[in-house]
Amino acid sequence: MFAHWKDLLRTSYQRGAALNRASPKLVAGFQALSAGQNGHGALDAKSKELIALAVAVTTRCDSCIAVHAQAARRAGVTEPELADALGTAIALKAGAAYGYALRTLEAYEQFAEPA
Incomplete structure (x- = not known):
């Protein structure tokens, strides 16, 4: 088990109260x-939570x-819906690493040029 999530949630609320x-x-x-992020009602609660979980994965929160x-x-x-959202997060995070690898190659090449 990675964590006891119910305890983690309880502790987060307690620490949040202390910070408050x-x-x-x-x-x-x-x-x-x-x-303020609750939007205009275009997304249902399930969609919002799936997005939130995908973002939480990519930000490691x-x-x-x-x-x-x-x-x-x-x-x-549902678990299949969650799996789809998590798959998107995994693909996106790998995609971000790929994109930044390209940026790194560009930076490396530019430093070979005279200033």
């Missing part, structure tokens, strides 16, 4: 950002995974 006590303006700003895995279950996301 220490820096309420910061937390209020984060909460406003989160509330364990607390995001815990929050959105729970929300995905509640939204009715």
